[in-house]
Amino acid sequence: MPKFQKDLTQGSVAKHLILFALPFLASNFLQALYNMADMFFVGRFNGAVGATAVGVGGQITILVMNLISGLAVGGTVLIAQYIGAKRQEDVKRTVGTIFTLYGAAGIALTVVMLVADRYILRLLVSDPLAYPETLKYTDICMSGLIFIFGYNAVSAVLRGMGDSRHPLLFVAVAAALNIGLDALFCGPFGWGAAGAAWATVISQGVSFLLSVWYLRRQKFLFDFHPKSFRVDKEIARQLLRIGLPTSLGGVTVAFSFITLTGVANSIAGIVGTTALSVTGKVNSVAILPAFAMQASVSSMAGQNLGAQKHDRALKTCLTAIGLALCVTLPLMFLVRTFAEPVTRFFLGTDSAGLDPAVALECVKQSAVYIRSISWDYIFVAGAFNIIGLALAAGHTRFTLSMSLFSSIVARVPAAWLLGRTLGLGLMGMGFAAPIATALSLVIDVIYLCSGRWKKSRVMVNTEIAALE
Numbered sequence: 001m002p003k004f005q006k007d008l009t010q011g012s013v014a015k016h017l018i019l020f021a022l023p024f025l026a027s028n029f030l031q032a033l034y035n036m037a038d039m040f041f042v043g044r045f046n047g048a049v050g051a052t053a054v055g056v057g058g059q060i061t062i063l064v065m066n067l068i069s070g071l072a073v074g075g076t077v078l079i080a081q082y083i084g085a086k087r088q089e090d091v092k093r094t095v096g097t098i099f100t101l102y103g104a105a106g107i108a109l110t111v112v113m114l115v116a117d118r119y120i121l122r123l124l125v126s127d128p129l130a131y132p133e134t135l136k137y138t139d140i141c142m143s144g145l146i147f148i149f150g151y152n153a154v155s156a157v158l159r160g161m162g163d164s165r166h167p168l169l170f171v172a173v174a175a176a177l178n179i180g181l182d183a184l185f186c187g188p189f190g191w192g193a194a195g196a197a198w199a200t201v202i203s204q205g206v207s208f209l210l211s212v213w214y215l216r217r218q219k220f221l222f223d224f225h226p227k228s229f230r231v232d233k234e235i236a237r238q239l240l241r242i243g244l245p246t247s248l249g250g251v252t253v254a255f256s257f258i259t260l261t262g263v264a265n266s267i268a269g270i271v272g273t274t275a276l277s278v279t280g281k282v283n284s285v286a287i288l289p290a291f292a293m294q295a296s297v298s299s300m301a302g303q304n305l306g307a308q309k310h311d312r313a314l315k316t317c318l319t320a321i322g323l324a325l326c327v328t329l330p331l332m333f334l335v336r337t338f339a340e341p342v343t344r345f346f347l348g349t350d351s352a353g354l355d356p357a358v359a360l361e362c363v364k365q366s367a368v369y370i371r372s373i374s375w376d377y378i379f380v381a382g383a384f385n386i387i388g389l390a391l392a393a394g395h396t397r398f399t400l401s402m403s404l405f406s407s408i409v410a411r412v413p414a415a416w417l418l419g420r421t422l423g424l425g426l427m428g429m430g431f432a433a434p435i436a437t438a439l440s441l442v443i444d445v446i447y448l449c450s451g452r453w454k455k456s457r458v459m460v461n462t463e464i465a466a467l468e
Contacts, residue, residue: 009084009307013315017296017323023168024159025292029285030168030175036281037179038196040345041186043278046133046193052270053133053193055277056124059258060117061141064109065148066250072098072156073298074243077394078235079161080299084306090235095157095222097235106149113142124261130270137193144201150208154215157222159299166214174207245396249403256407260415264429267419268365275366275426278343282370286335286377289327290384293320297388305392310454317389317448324381332377339374340367365426372430379437386444393453402440410436 038058042050075098082090117138125131151174155167178199185195212224222228257280264272297320301313335342343366383406390398411432418428447453 009303009309009312013300013312013319014323016300017293017316017320020296020299021289021292021320021323023165024295025288027155027168027171028288028292030171033175033179033285036285037182038200039278039281041182042193042196045186045190049129049133049270050193050196051277052125052130052273053137054196055280056121056130056134056261056273057137057141057193057197058277058280059254059261060113060120060138061145061148063251063254063258064113064142064145065152066254067109067247072102072152072243073246073391073396074098074239074241075153076156076159076298077242077302077391078238079157080302080392081306081394083161084303091161092221093232093235094239096228096230097232098157098239099153099222099224100229100231101236101239102149102153103146103229106146110142110145113145114139117142120258124258124265125273130273133193137197140194140197140201144205147201147205147208151204151211154208154211159295166211170207170211170214173210174203177206178203242394242396245400246391249396249400252400252403253407256412259412260429263412263415263419264426267425267429271362271365272426274362275369278366279369279373279430282335282342283373283376286328286331286374287380287384289331290324290377290380293324293381294384294388294391296320297385298391301389301392305454313389313392313453317385320385320388321382324385328377328381332374335374335377336371339370340364343367343370369426369430372427373433375431375434376437379434379441383437383441383444386441386448389453390447393455395453398447398452402443405443406436406440410439 038054039051042054046053075094078094079091082088082094118135121131121134121138125134151170154170158166181199181202182196185191185199189195191198215222216224257276261273261276264276266272268275297317301316304310304313304316340363343363383402387399387402390396414432414435415429418424418431419426422428424431
């Protein structure tokens, strides 16, 4: 078996989940940490204006990332199932195809977003102080998309092979470098939000180049030579069939958060957008355990479905839900208890360019929003991991429908109703998240009990292709 490849169809389910999830969790925590570092240093040196720039600009970056992340998810699922089915040549074809498609998409989206971002931001940021900083931050981040896509492509491929340790090593370098550059660019250099953006782009570029260098030295099955970048039409068709619904689902979720930013802006102006920006960073860390388990389920259940071990795939999902709850419930308590100190950690009370009373209100309202949204942590453990099983089976149309339902049908209307119509403000907007996730979880449980996930869309097609 190749060095980076692990067999997840044998041994203890809980042990495999934990050993896979811990590096993934640490990796994503480090990514969240350097995003939080952006918020911390910009918030400290540039106040609520800078925090808004990082928060809103970060949402645009996430939207673009989600647009092509489906290709990575499709690659992870295909690789995992091919490994479970002992089809090594198909693994190699999938790796080459995903790197080629990811690179082309990264270049194309960089060009498009450098033109389009200013028009999107005019709809989201009304404050004349915050708009220029937000545009600078977003433009710089968009210029470095190719590095972000490259790192995520490498990570998706390795995780499909059952390796979550090496992506952790690559992101650890990026996190350490990003924090150091944040302190330098935002402090002594005084570059504000633009400095945080440059720190992010440089650190992710270094991380990606390091990952390529390391994999080439270890004689990875893809050598990164120009002649190796080619597309296998059958694999590409599979990737797009699995990936496009996942991409649309990710874009839907990101778009819903952008819409919520507009709602918060209409309710409380810069206080509202600042509250959503700070809460977004805190929330991104709090849901990481459930998200790490989802990734573990996708890889581990994918291999077991490829090997036709349905009982083990189901056990993987249920065990992951239990493990995730053991972490998310204590996190909910901590977030609710320390909401205001956490907010003050990012913003202080002397935000640059704002009246002190307004700055203090930013801190208070951010804490209110964090406390109300924290109830969501009860439900994400179940919802995320059932979706992980659906992804492992290649049922991405179901995952897309759940993204649409949770984000557009449930969350955005609930936020508008509770926040504006009923006058509950940011507290009401926060409650929209747990309401939407709870409703989605009901449908997820019905899907799980139906047994539809046993009929893997990926392996049905690949078996037909093998017979041909």
